[in-house]
Amino acid sequence: xxxxxxxxxxxxxTVVLFAITALSxxxxxxxxxxxxxxxxxxxxxFLLGADFLGVVQLIVYxxxxxxxxxxxxxxxxxxxxxxxxxxxxxxxxxxxxxxALVFVVMFSAPIIGENIEALYPAVEGVGNSQAVGMxxxxxxxxxxxxxxxxxxxxxxxxxxxxxxxxxxxLTTNDDIPLVDENSRDEILKEKSR
Amino acid sequence: MIGANHYLILxxxxxxxxxxxxxxxxxxLMLFFATEIMxxxxxxxxxxxxxxxxxxxxxxxxxxxxxxxxxxxAVGLGLLIILYKKHHSLDLDVISTMKG
Numbered sequence: 001x002x003x004x005x006x007x008x009x010x011x012x013x014t015v016v017l018f019a020i021t022a023l024s025x026x027x028x029x030x031x032x033x034x035x036x037x038x039x040x041x042x043x044x045x046f047l048l049g050a051d052f053l054g055v056v057q058l059i060v061y062x063x064x065x066x067x068x069x070x071x072x073x074x075x076x077x078x079x080x081x082x083x084x085x086x087x088x089x090x091x092x093x094x095x096x097x098x099x100a101l102v103f104v105v106m107f108s109a110p111i112i113g114e115n116i117e118a119l120y121p122a123v124e125g126v127g128n129s130q131a132v133g134m135x136x137x138x139x140x141x142x143x144x145x146x147x148x149x150x151x152x153x154x155x156x157x158x159x160x161x162x163x164x165x166x167x168x169x170l171t172t173n174d175d176i177p178l179v180d181e182n183s184r185d186e187i188l189k190e191k192s193r
Numbered sequence: 194m195i196g197a198n199h200y201l202i203l204x205x206x207x208x209x210x211x212x213x214x215x216x217x218x219x220x221x222l223m224l225f226f227a228t229e230i231m232x233x234x235x236x237x238x239x240x241x242x243x244x245x246x247x248x249x250x251x252x253x254x255x256x257x258x259x260x261x262x263x264x265x266x267a268v269g270l271g272l273l274i275i276l277y278k279k280h281h282s283l284d285l286d287v288i289s290t291m292k293g
Contacts, residue, residue: 003194003195004194004195007195007199011199011203014203014207015203015206015207015210018207018210018211018230019210021214021226021227021230022210022211022213022214022217022218022226022227022230023214027220027222027223030223030226031226034226034229034230037230037233038229038233041233041236041237044200044237044240044241045237045240048200048240048241048243048244049244050240050243050244050252050255052252053236053240053252053255053256056256056259057236057259060259060262060263061229061233061259061262064263065229065262065263065266068266068267068270069222069225069226069266069270071270072222072270072273072274073222075274075277076222076277076283082220082223083284084217084218084219084220084284085219085286086217086219089217092213092216092217093213095216096209096212096213096216096217097209099209099212100205100206100208100209100212100213103205103208103209103212104202104205104206104209105205106205108198108201108202108205131249132249132252132253135249135250135253136253136256139253140253143253143257147257147260147261150260150261150264151260151263151264153264154263154264154265154267154268155264155267157267157268157271158267158268158270158271159271160271161268161271161272161274161275162270162271162274162275164275
């Protein structure tokens with residue numbers, strides 16, 4: 001009973017929060033809604049008995065990824081609304097709706113799957129973290145190590161990319177001509193020519 | 194009772210929300226948010242299938258997806274800062290250099 005209530009509560013709140021993220025004009029609102037949605041998604045993982053995954057979701061997504069986005073947002077002006085030119089908004093929703101239908105059918109294909117068997121069944125009598133450790137360090141050891149190398153490469157790439165020419169301010173752009181609204185329109189006009 | 198179907202349909206809906214975001218966003222930072230939604234939707238599907246078939250592979254794939262998402266954000270935000278330095282804007286119409 002509690003599981004049903006929790007599922008529908010979490011489902012409605014994630015859908016609403018992610019809709020805010022996808023449709024909001026303000027970067028700050030979008031990011032806050034995304035962070036809240038990530039927290040609630042970890043609730044799904046706890047409901048499913050994947051405790052370790054839920055904790056990782058909280059630490060990595062809500063802790064690290066959202067902090068990175070928050071830092072990135074500080075470089076850009078986040079207080080004013082984002083102006084986006086939509087050439088054909090109804091087409092986007094039509095395409096999105098059609099794709100939604102396809103994806104719901106695709107994602108729910110395992111419902112009618114008959115011959116699905118557990119390749120690595122969960123070990124009886126141990127907690128979720130222990131079972132995850134047993135599978136991760138035996139069957140998935142090589143992908144685990146490759147993921148470690150990938151994270152190292154990503155870290156170096158992030159430092160190199162973001163650290164270049166950090167001696168002038170991004171927000172004020174002192175020694176670089178500012179692009180204001182008029183010249184932005186000029187650039188757009190030139191591009192459309 | 195809540196079965197695997199509920200979770201799968203929910204993850205399909207969330208993926209579609211992310212997809213609509215990717216299709217309609219013109220600001221690069223907002224585009225990144227939409228991709229994060231899609232990655233999270235897939236994570237729910239993996240965890241649900243893994244839980245209902247008693248298989249831990251679903252959770253493993255979700256872990257690797259989280260690792261990929263973390264590195265994607267690190268590299269992507271670095272590129273974002275470079276683009277902002279170059280064009281002083283994150284609008285895709287402004288920073289696109291290909292004609293057509």
